[in-house]
Amino acid sequence: MELGFFYFLLLGFAILMYVVLDGFDLGLGILYPWFDDESQRDHMMRSISHVWDGNETWLVFGGVVLFAAFPVAYGAILSTLYVPIMIMLIALIFRGVAFEYRFKSHRSKPWWDKAFAIGSSVAAFCQGLMLGSLVQGVDADAIDGSSLNWLSPFSVLTAFSVMAGYALLASCYLAMKSRGEIRDRAARLGRRLVVAVMIAMALVSLWTLIEAPEIRARWFDGYHLLLLSPLPLLSLGAGWLLFKDLGGKQHEQRPFFLAVALFVLGFAGLVVGLFPYLVPRQLTFMQALAPASSLEFLLPGVLIFVPLICAYTLWGYRIFSGKVEDFEEGY
Amino acid sequence: MELDAALLSRLQFAFTVSFHILFPSVTIGLATFIAVWEGLWLKTRNPVYLQLAKFWIKPFAITFGMGVVSGIVLSYEFGTNFSEFSRITGAVLGPLMAYEVLTAFFLEAGFLGVMLFGWQRVSERMHFFSTCVVALGTWISAFWIIVANSWMQTPAGYEIVDGVFQVASWPEVIFNPSMPYRLAHMLLAALITGTFVVAGVCAYYLLRRKYQPMARKGFSMALWFALVLTPLQAFVGDLHGLNVKEHQPIKLAAMEGIWPETETGAPLLLFALPSKEDETNHFEIAIPHLASLILTHELEGELQGLKSVPPEDRPPVAVVFFSFRIMVGLGVLMIAVALYGLWLRRGGRLYSSPLLLRVCTLLTPAGVVATVAGWYVVEVGRQPWLVNGLVRTMDVVSPLPAERVLFSLTMFVITYSLLLAVYLYFMRKLIRKGPPDFASLPEQLIGTHAPGYALAWVKQLDAHEKVH
Numbered sequence: 091m092e093l094g095f096f097y098f099l100l101l102g103f104a105i106l107m108y109v110v111l112d113g114f115d116l117g118l119g120i121l122y123p124w125f126d127d128e129s130q131r132d133h134m135m136r137s138i139s140h141v142w143d144g145n146e147t148w149l150v151f152g153g154v155v156l157f158a159a160f161p162v163a164y165g166a167i168l169s170t171l172y173v174p175i176m177i178m179l180i181a182l183i184f185r186g187v188a189f190e191y192r193f194k195s196h197r198s199k200p201w202w203d204k205a206f207a208i209g210s211s212v213a214a215f216c217q218g219l220m221l222g223s224l225v226q227g228v229d230a231d232a233i234d235g236s237s238l239n240w241l242s243p244f245s246v247l248t249a250f251s252v253m254a255g256y257a258l259l260a261s262c263y264l265a266m267k268s269r270g271e272i273r274d275r276a277a278r279l280g281r282r283l284v285v286a287v288m289i290a291m292a293l294v295s296l297w298t299l300i301e302a303p304e305i306r307a308r309w310f311d312g313y314h315l316l317l318l319s320p321l322p323l324l325s326l327g328a329g330w331l332l333f334k335d336l337g338g339k340q341h342e343q344r345p346f347f348l349a350v351a352l353f354v355l356g357f358a359g360l361v362v363g364l365f366p367y368l369v370p371r372q373l374t375f376m377q378a379l380a381p382a383s384s385l386e387f388l389l390p391g392v393l394i395f396v397p398l399i400c401a402y403t404l405w406g407y408r409i410f411s412g413k414v415e416d417f418e419e420g421y
Numbered sequence: 422m423e424l425d426a427a428l429l430s431r432l433q434f435a436f437t438v439s440f441h442i443l444f445p446s447v448t449i450g451l452a453t454f455i456a457v458w459e460g461l462w463l464k465t466r467n468p469v470y471l472q473l474a475k476f477w478i479k480p481f482a483i484t485f486g487m488g489v490v491s492g493i494v495l496s497y498e499f500g501t502n503f504s505e506f507s508r509i510t511g512a513v514l515g516p517l518m519a520y521e522v523l524t525a526f527f528l529e530a531g532f533l534g535v536m537l538f539g540w541q542r543v544s545e546r547m548h549f550f551s552t553c554v555v556a557l558g559t560w561i562s563a564f565w566i567i568v569a570n571s572w573m574q575t576p577a578g579y580e581i582v583d584g585v586f587q588v589a590s591w592p593e594v595i596f597n598p599s600m601p602y603r604l605a606h607m608l609l610a611a612l613i614t615g616t617f618v619v620a621g622v623c624a625y626y627l628l629r630r631k632y633q634p635m636a637r638k639g640f641s642m643a644l645w646f647a648l649v650l651t652p653l654q655a656f657v658g659d660l661h662g663l664n665v666k667e668h669q670p671i672k673l674a675a676m677e678g679i680w681p682e683t684e685t686g687a688p689l690l691l692f693a694l695p696s697k698e699d700e701t702n703h704f705e706i707a708i709p710h711l712a713s714l715i716l717t718h719e720l721e722g723e724l725q726g727l728k729s730v731p732p733e734d735r736p737p738v739a740v741v742f743f744s745f746r747i748m749v750g751l752g753v754l755m756i757a758v759a760l761y762g763l764w765l766r767r768g769g770r771l772y773s774s775p776l777l778l779r780v781c782t783l784l785t786p787a788g789v790v791a792t793v794a795g796w797y798v799v800e801v802g803r804q805p806w807l808v809n810g811l812v813r814t815m816d817v818v819s820p821l822p823a824e825r826v827l828f829s830l831t832m833f834v835i836t837y838s839l840l841l842a843v844y845l846y847f848m849r850k851l852i853r854k855g856p857p858d859f860a861s862l863p864e865q866l867i868g869t870h871a872p873g874y875a876l877a878w879v880k881q882l883d884a885h886e887k888v889h
Contacts (some may be wrong), residue, residue, distance in 0.1 A: 140534030143489055148497045151522045157500065158519040168500030168507075169819040175501055176829040179494045180836055186490040187840060194847055213710045369674045383588045384512040388519055395523040402531045408829020409535060411541050 093385045098375045100392060104155050106357050108148035110350050115142045117260025119185055119210020120253055122281055130272055131203060137267040137414045139189050140297035144403060158388055160378035163368040171220050174240050174248035185209030214256045218249030225298060227370035244297060251290035254338060258283040262346040267414045280336045288329045291356055298363060307364040318362060325355045424823035430502040433830040437494050439793060440837045444488030446792040449563060451481045452556035459549050470857060472635045476856035480848055482537055487844055495839025498557045506807060506817035509585050513594060514569050523564035530560035551571055567607055571878015572598035573808050575668045599670055602661040609654045610795060614788025616650060617755065619643040622852055624778040632855050637772050643889050649758035655752060669809060670725040672802035675741040677712050678702050679726040686721045687712040695738045702730060736804040744797035751791040758784065
């Protein structure tokens, strides 16, 4: 049980790291249409070209943690969400290679701009669709040719919410990494996105509370609301502070971390609703758990390498900290 | 015709994994070369080494990028298309893949940023360290994936509980019987692939009399590497073959085109058309007794043939048979080139022999082709099993509607064809553009005190002041 819970937390950590880290670089693709000048786009790409690869590795890590610790859930969830996953993977390919080819191209540059913007947006949208389907509870047994179980009004709402959230992270990141016009525009967009994200979070929360009696019970039974009330209250506080910060210029980095805080709080809210299920109402993490021999074998690796990875990832970010300088051509 | 979802899933996996392996097989070798050159630059301060490192890092970067994006697909495809396989083998393969991500993928990604973009943001030593770590990461990654693959070829250390694999002994799983041979064979293959890519491009420059100092140094080093690595690979390959004979005799029968239940004094087939229907070969060109001699070290040695198992337990013979010949043929050619290079060195004609230079240019992709062909022998030769002798591929495919798999397969074929064309176009562009010239060397230097960074700063400040 303890080991199972540990891996459940690890899976949550991996997903959260992915969502926050790749969130801001996917988000830059979503924001792309609002920056139409080539030098601005150069600047945006340069601000993430050294980190996107590491950020995306968290997606692979989340996948293999699910595979290693919860093999039953890995197969069931992935084959059920087949179509959005495949579209996401293809979209990630296009936006990923855009980093490599864009700076080496002249005539084809607009095409790589499109590949990056559309690829990032579609990948984010698909991740939102998957989130929505998972929260609603996909019916693993209803796999047939006609079933579009991943496409519902709710999953479309979560898809747009995720896009808005990523775009918010990206605008805060961009404001932190740039000066002048790009910074100002990023901050302006960020203010609008805070409002959009707060509305989206409220809508998604209300929808799940109305639709799922067990989640309602979790929030409103007994003293639960009292214990859980910090989640919505802190979210409101963070959102308000973020909105204010983006209006002024005195804080360079705080907006980004406030946006991250919003994501952490939203994610915590999700976990509160879902725990202990990996697939709502169908599969708990204990039911999907791999045998002890596998969990114990992986444990030292996780305990040693995850802190190490966090340390050198942080080191990498520090090396490239501060504003992006336009003369840095890289390799 | 009724579409078969299982067949489509297998096709899709074969297609996506074939596409993926093209790139790591190049980057493992190239990363190692770049680390060697950067180290030699720091040691000798011979600018040719810096030029080599700076030039090759660009093809390396785009190849690496292609490997990353096509690799992410694979880590999800086990679940999407082979959900039953993931369920029953997840406890064995999942932790191995998790270790690959923990010890290799993050390492590569974390230090790649510094390697590619941090030339003048860290010290020389730190940059060199980052390059070495990236190279090391590619090796570690190869280790884990070979462990996982080898376990599927020669499963060990497991027990089956309620139809699900569980691990009884991790050392036995990791050091399963075929792992050491496959690992050595694959790492050598990757190094040789990198070697011939470098040799081919340098030969191209030498033929056109461009970038002579760099091309000479690169060509000479590559041919020295080839001289050591290619005969070693033949030796390791032979050992690997003996291992296959012991653990996967039917795969070996397909490689050698042996049909009878057992054959003594089996010939080495240089060419043949194996026929599944007739259960025999047509148009054989053979060297008598040689297969038996190589594999059993006796002229009349006995080998097991395909007919010793029912047809449904045999792999697609022709694919395995021809892939094996392509791999070995290219291997022999590469050994010959390495030896010819050594011969030419004696008269100082290494850089001026049009024959050698042309052949090397043509052989630029030889390592990649041989590696892919080798993997076809390994993977197709294991069929119809996914886990050799235990799990049939057809039994563990996701119960997906065929239309969905057809949809994704079509998308992959379109996307990957496009990407391959783009990749080759940009490789050609980078090679035609050539290395940075010596005149710009001060700006190319590594380290936080390098003048390049400061120069750029000053330029930027000037531009800034002019604006205001």
